[in-house]
Amino acid sequence: MEGPLTAATSEPDERVLEAALRPKNLHDFVGQHRVREQLSLVLEASKIRERTADHVLLSGPPGLGKTTLAMIIAAEMNAPLRISSGPAIQHAGDLAAILSSLSEGEVLFLDEIHRMSRPAEEMLYMAMEDFRVDIVVGKGAGATAIPLELPPFTLVGATTRAGLLPGPLRDRFGFTGHLEFYSVEELELVLRRSAMLMDLRINSAGFTEIASRSRGTPRIANRLLRRVRDWSLVHNVEQIDARLASAALDMYEVDSRGLDRLDRQVLQALCTKFGGGPVGLSTLAIAVGEETETVETVAEPYLVREGLLGRTPRGRIALPEAWSHLGLDMPRNAPGSAPTTNPSIAGQERLELEE
Template identity: 65%
Template sequence: MSGIEKTEYSVPSQPPRREHVDPQAQQGEHEAELSLRPKSLAEFIGQPKVRDQLGLVLNGARRRGVTPDHVLLSGPPGLGKTTMSMIIAQELGTSLRMTSGPALERAGDLAAMLSNIMEGDVLFIDEIHRIARPAEEMLYMAMEDFRIDVIVGKGPGATSIPLDIPPFTLVGATTRAGMLTGPLRDRFGFTAQMEFYDVADLTKVVDRAARILGVHIDPDAACEIASRSRGTPRIANRLLRRVRDYAEVHGDGHIDLAAAQGALEVFDVDSLGLDRLDRAVLSVLVKGHGGGPVGVNTLAVAVGEESSTVEEVCEPYLVRAGMIARTGRGRVATAAAWRHLGLTPPDHALGMHLSEEQD
């Protein structure tokens, strides 16, 4: 027990809250997001390749007077896949019908939705990689032939009734394109890969959101919020709302650099966008295990979180930021992680020699 007491980290009594920098949509956030979402491709900030390619697909279909090909939007959460589906329907002047993969548990669930579709409508399925297999197999025929077979009855007396459906455009969104089956992926005529945003584009996102919210913000304050938003517009908008609260409580509502920095410090979002859980993982890895390698289950126990949370929510950004590396033996802290914690990295730290050459 004495050895445990001497370690420099401890298990927190409660899991660290990370709602501010979690790219997943939070409960009760839909209305706030809806007011900030752009309504057209021209208003959409960032993703220039996706906007140009999608514009060609939609304009070509309009010129020919046909329904556009089915669209697959792939990328991490919070980058605007749902917003893009709304823009597609808006650009086409049609209705948008929304559902999610987990909600389509049976083929009948999908059949009920498809039977109500009108010609030219856009059907948006979020997290389409989680759709149940029976519904997915029905979707094949609907996407290709605009027809579904509805099974009536059970057992030997079951009858298949063909049902024609009007031409429609399916927009599927996924955060895990690798989990899509080959037959489903091949039926999409256009696939777009959404990329993380740079600070310049995120600053524009913050400026636009501030105008919509009626908030006065200085350019350097907008840039500060953008630089801590982990390349994700949803996080940028969320942090802006928290900074607005801080500015209204501690000032006159005007957001300057000091207000932005003070608010982000209160909400435990550091200069790189890391929160308490991110820093706890790095601290365990560096201070508790000398930089690793350490298994993800060990890290999760040390910070008081589920291993899936550490692996799916925390790790992706730390890897992208160059703080940790995944190896066959476990997670390893890089020289950048040591420095971010204010420590001198050892000579064997990953990336140590590369950083010295850059210096």
């Protein structure tokens, strides 16, 4: 795809563009082939039976398309969509107010459903199974439960931590799908569709360059694509190739493996200040000037997945890939280096890395 970039004045409103980047049906949804096929079967069977679709639970890391799939489910069932989140439902009354206002066949999407309060969860059990809730009026011995019938609806729950969902709630979902990280090839398809909607001209090598730095996540891929678009417009670039895409992303401190400033700071501190570790999480967070939770939830998952950082009972360690990526020589006695000649010590180190 070669050709000049369009002028900035021809670009649609950013909010309209954001909405346009989301696929509107399962056919346009890229990746997640197994989940997509299974979900398509569930929805098609529901339409044939002329019944509301079974409740759906979608799990997986952020940015992989859980919200988009919820919107697609509503569109495929030709039903309205109601969106809320677990943190917003802290009392059973909050949930009762939402459920009582649903129309027949409506799709209720609850993001981060594992963060709902326990009383709300217990009310949701009955609503999902029997389409009924009990509204408690009064307090103490004089309290009365008034049953409230609900119209049939479809609940779509999304969670990044499926293990925190209680068993009774998880078992009430008719379909459970787990979303996996995307391959570079799949992300290229996502980027091609987004670039077409943005009316950008990028060649295949440019798409590959952006996709390879996107951490296997479509949300990040689209964000990086917008930054490349901005860089190209400001520099009056006529076509975007791998070299220009690389220059743009380097300016935004996203390197060839998708590591950002915080990721590199964590690895740099671990290797240069602590000799590769092991070092405690709180100490490492102080060294990079970030909160402990930020390092643990934002930086660590990707570094561990990429084989750059290891978590052991004694603390965090830098693995050989980290030293190589930073261009540093790995000390022979550094954690994660070649096995020591003492079999018992080597076995203990392997055990700690596995843990």
